[in-house]
Amino acid sequence: MLRQWVQRFSLQSRAHADHYLFRTVCPKFSTSSIPFRRKDITGESTEDSLISEGESIEKNFTHETPKELLDNAAQYDNTVDTPDDMWTKGPYPHQSKYSQSQAKHSKRPDIDPRETSIILFPGQGTQYVGMAKDLLQYPSVEEMFQAASTILGYDLLKMCLHGPLESLTKTVHQQPAIFVTSLAAVEKMREERPSSLENCVGVAGFSLGEITALTFAGVFSFEDAIQLVKVRAEAMQLASELVPSGMMTVMYGPDSRLGFACSVAKEFCQHKELPLVDCRIANYLYPHCKVIAGNDEALSFIESNKSDFRLRRLKRLPVSGAFHTDLMRPAVAPLQEILKKIKVEKPLVPVHSNIDGKIYKNAAEVKKKLPKQVCSPVKWEQTMHIIYERSQGVPFPKTYECGPGNSLKNILKMINAKACDSCTSIGS
Known part of the structure; x- marks a missing residue:
């Protein structure tokens, strides 16, 4: 049953991801296109995006320097512009309102x-x-x-x-x-x-x-x-003490789907009609390492489906609750x-x-x-x-x-x- 949950939400995530990325991140890209490999805003691997045949990737982006691109990306806006965003955001949100150095x-x-x-x-x-x-x-x-x-x-x-x-x-x-x-x-x-x-x-x-x-x-x-x-x-x-919950350190790679895993685990708990439900990234530690927190059922779900989400290593923390959720x-x-x-x-x-x-x-x-x-x-x-x-x-x-x-x-x-x-x- 757990695998069916993963497969069902995997199909939904791909459709939402394509719609979201084209509408907010890559508005200049046309839909008559050929695929190229890239990473999404969270630093996690997503489906192939598209550019017009014969055009270079560089031509589709602005002429900002790498430093300017980093500065513009490293702002702290916690809102999302669309309900189609089914994964937890990475450290640096997809859009910044101000161009300034960290x-x-x-x-x-x-x-x-x-x-x-x-x-x-x-x-x-x-x-x-x-x-x-x-x-x-x-x-x-x-x-x-x-x-x-x-x-x-x-x-x-x-x-x-x-x-x-x-x-x-x-x-x-x-x-x-x-x-x-x-x-x-x-x-x-x-x-x-x-x-x-x-x-x-x-x-x-x-x-x-x-x-x-x-x-x-x-x-x-x-x-x-x-x-x-x-x-x-x-x-x-x-x-x-209101709800059994905990925290877990996650080591992941560029092909992992950590945010997606949290979303599916949360939906799994909601389907079980638990009174209080959450599962999200609680601590941003360093590249490819985060701490997630949520209901015990959510963490167990992710542990059971570790390979489906392409996660490298999981370790439960000796804490009594899902802090920072x-x-x-x-x-x-x-x-x-x-x-x-x-x-x-x-x-x-x-x-x-x-x-x-x-x-x-x-x-x-x-x-x-x-x-x-x-x-x-x-x-x-x-x-x-x-x-x-x-x-x-x-x-x-x-x-x-x-x-x-x-x-x-x-x-x-x-x-x-x-x-x-x-x-x-x-x-x-």
């Missing part, structure tokens, strides 16, 4: 980039028993854990140092643990690399790490941030309420949003975007392009990953190896 979304002081720094903060999944142990020697770290424990109502430091892992891995515990440990790593930098903190020109955080980044930038006080993280973790935990919408309202109660300041350091990679302009934007983040894809790959885009020969800033593990450094290596050469993990 670098314009990041701060670039007129000094040697090697004298500046970028700080990155990790999210869930980086926790381990014993984290923060080596950070207790630095000033204020123990006091930070004590203050957090008072607000949370349990001994956070004890859980970080001794576990058990089962408790530490729970969303309600690991989010505060990673948050405080990441800021403790900043205290290590303050002692050992003070100039790197003073010369910081931008910060970004992965999912939970975005709150850490905003706290570092002075948007929240430490105590208010702990309350925010507590509410976020509890709300996401409750949302994840519509299944997390119940968590939005509690976040909106807590943000009304705590003080929110304008960032003192540029902070890049997970939703679109752009820098938060003011406190109002933080209040608007941050609640939406829990049910929106984390556009990390796009954010890294915004931060690290450079002309050839221009050096990169120093980068520091503050928090447990070195997952963000490993991802950066897959996106921009040269930028990663200047990256250091300030671990725990």
Whole structure:
């Protein structure tokens, strides 16, 4: 039966794809044509498109340079112009409203980039028993854990140092643990690399790490941030308990049909009349690697039909819910309420949003975007392009990953190896 679902939607997808591509991407191409091989806007392989016989491919495109084409493609418009789009979009939407460089979304002081720094903060999944142990020697770290424990109502430091892992891995515990440990790593930098903190020109955080980044930038006080993280973790935990769901890392190739797989899996769940249904790309990590999230039934469907969708490798993540999907919408309202109660300041350091990679302009934007983040894809790959885009020969800033593990450094290596050469993990 599963194979019948794939075959039925495969036929529909091809018809919709041809109609969509000719109407929005290749309007200059005539229908009296011969095929040539190319890739669609998502970077995934699609059916052959068409050009007039005897004409070269180049003749059908504008005279923009490759750099201009990339800049025009790398905007962040989440809307689609047609209901015929049956697959999840790739990192860079098919149409851009403005012609501008990605670098314009990041701060670039007129000094040697090697004298500046970028700080990155990790999210869930980086926790381990014993984290923060080596950070207790630095000033204020123990006091930070004590203050957090008072607000949370349990001994956070004890859980970080001794576990058990089962408790530490729970969303309600690991989010505060990673948050405080990441800021403790900043205290290590303050002692050992003070100039790197003073010369910081931008910060970004992965999912939970975005709150850490905003706290570092002075948007929240430490105590208010702990309350925010507590509410976020509890709300996401409750949302994840409403429906069995999860997340899965997907490695894929140019011939894979990942977006199509998510669409078919979602339809499969809707056919089973599940009360809440979603399946989509939740994290854009690096080329040919994304994290999808959705109902357990949807993920199982994709696992069972892996070869039909030409997916390379699948790995379930040890998380309790489908974070950054519509299944997390119940968590939005509690976040909106807590943000009304705590003080929110304008960032003192540029902070890049997970939703679109752009820098938060003011406190109002933080209040608007941050609640939406829990049910929106984390556009990390796009954010890294915004931060690290450079002309050839221009050096990169120093980068520091503050928090447990070195997952963000490993991802950066897959996106921009040269930028990663200047990256250091300030671990725990």
